[in-house]
Amino acid sequence: MNCSEERIKHLLDCQSFCAHFPYHDTHFICGEGTINQQPVFIIMSRGEDCDFNVLWQWKTIDHIIQTTERAAVSGVPLIYIQDKLGGIDTHFDTTNVFSEDMSSLLLSPSGMGKVSASLARFAHRNVLISVILGPTSGPLALPLMLADLVFMTDRGAFCMGRPDMVKAMLAEASDLYSLGGATMHARHSGQVQCVFETETVLFSRLRTLFSLLFPRQHTINFTQPDEVDVDTIIPTDHRVPYDMHRLLSVFIDKESFFECSPDYAQEVITGWAKVQGNPFIIIANNPKYKGGAIHRQSATKMVRMINLAAKCRTPILFIADVPGFMIGKIAESSGIFLAAAELFKAHVNCEVPKLFLVARKAYTGGVFALGGPGFNPTAVLAYPQANVGVYSVETINKIMTASLNEREHHILATLKAEVSHPERLKDKGLLTDVITISQTREKIMTYLFSDSANL
Numbered sequence: 001m002n003c004s005e006e007r008i009k010h011l012l013d014c015q016s017f018c019a020h021f022p023y024h025d026t027h028f029i030c031g032e033g034t035i036n037q038q039p040v041f042i043i044m045s046r047g048e049d050c051d052f053n054v055l056w057q058w059k060t061i062d063h064i065i066q067t068t069e070r071a072a073v074s075g076v077p078l079i080y081i082q083d084k085l086g087g088i089d090t091h092f093d094t095t096n097v098f099s100e101d102m103s104s105l106l107l108s109p110s111g112m113g114k115v116s117a118s119l120a121r122f123a124h125r126n127v128l129i130s131v132i133l134g135p136t137s138g139p140l141a142l143p144l145m146l147a148d149l150v151f152m153t154d155r156g157a158f159c160m161g162r163p164d165m166v167k168a169m170l171a172e173a174s175d176l177y178s179l180g181g182a183t184m185h186a187r188h189s190g191q192v193q194c195v196f197e198t199e200t201v202l203f204s205r206l207r208t209l210f211s212l213l214f215p216r217q218h219t220i221n222f223t224q225p226d227e228v229d230v231d232t233i234i235p236t237d238h239r240v241p242y243d244m245h246r247l248l249s250v251f252i253d254k255e256s257f258f259e260c261s262p263d264y265a266q267e268v269i270t271g272w273a274k275v276q277g278n279p280f281i282i283i284a285n286n287p288k289y290k291g292g293a294i295h296r297q298s299a300t301k302m303v304r305m306i307n308l309a310a311k312c313r314t315p316i317l318f319i320a321d322v323p324g325f326m327i328g329k330i331a332e333s334s335g336i337f338l339a340a341a342e343l344f345k346a347h348v349n350c351e352v353p354k355l356f357l358v359a360r361k362a363y364t365g366g367v368f369a370l371g372g373p374g375f376n377p378t379a380v381l382a383y384p385q386a387n388v389g390v391y392s393v394e395t396i397n398k399i400m401t402a403s404l405n406e407r408e409h410h411i412l413a414t415l416k417a418e419v420s421h422p423e424r425l426k427d428k429g430l431l432t433d434v435i436t437i438s439q440t441r442e443k444i445m446t447y448l449f450s451d452s453a454n455l
Helices: 003-011 054-074 102-107 112-125 138-146 163-170 176-180 182-189 199-213 244-251 296-312 329-334 336-349 365-369 393-399 406-420 422-427 437-449
Strands: 028-035 038-045 078-082 128-132 135-137 149-153 157-159 194-196 258-260 268-275 278-285 316-322 354-363 379-382 387-389
Touching (some): 112 128, 128 199, 157 176, 163 176, 182 194, 194 199, 244 437, 296 316, 329 336, 387 422
Parallel strands (some): 149 194, 354 379
């Protein structure tokens, strides 16, 4: 069994794969099969099973485009798997890709540009997942970044320009993995969502993810979360950091959490979980990092998950412990307003059940960033100790100076009482309910999975 057949065996259901074309004289295998009985289309580099052949380029391009278009018509997910052709070394041989057709491949309407255009059209409405198992760069890497999710092994790498090109054009010394290795993309660029040591583990986890993205039926068997002392999870002092993962473990099915981009923009947690076997997406602030404030990177991370939820019709639980969007010179120069705008667009384009829960605090624009009132959540909930408002109590105290008149003092005192007592906001009809941590699991079922939540 060759490398390509082994990969198909690990990823797809047994004997489900059907190749669209003979692949003995192309660089890619294109076809379709199933993962957990969910139909899926596959475009996969043959990797070490073949060397680069200039005579195969046009046929390879044609096959990729045809399979992409067939997947778009079918409306099912597409997995694009890339690996370096030839041996398993990580060296790029620049001369290996030179051919008389290079100008035509670049400028022909049916050349490499059409591959990117076809995948871009597909990804606009359908789920595209990229898998990177070896080094790639330039035009071969660009289509991979159109994906909703990018999985990569430690051996994988991708960069806009190979190290030899960087040296030739910029006189900068670099290596493949500092330019585009797993660590760089998972922690710094944010372009890779999940990294695995081996491709066998990667394919196994991808199959697990498919059961969350495309559940075939309700899972009856699930494990209740461990019982813990919930009173110790969230510090009463709003300035004290804590790890939001601890709160999640209290109410989701045990060992059901599949985290996305765990090493990037850690002030926000994104991933999939289950309650009573029902899969949903979690987007939560994590006060352990940067106080849970929303930066450009964390907003981008949230947008990716919201857009994927829209495509897969997956409900979302938003958990807020957020002071708001980050402010200051660095935040402004990073493009925080543009990131916020993209986040708001994602919210209104995602028409799935969404539940907004304030764990400890939610101030100003942070309320909207987490899909709060105005963005049509099925409910707005808060824990008893939560503070919700335009200003924190500390900020209101700073505003209440001697220069204010009696009326202004009264307004601020009333506002401070509302911010720090969510029951008052509930009485005014501004919150749906104030709940305990122990009730979270029950409320998720009510507001994300009941018949009324899906109207």
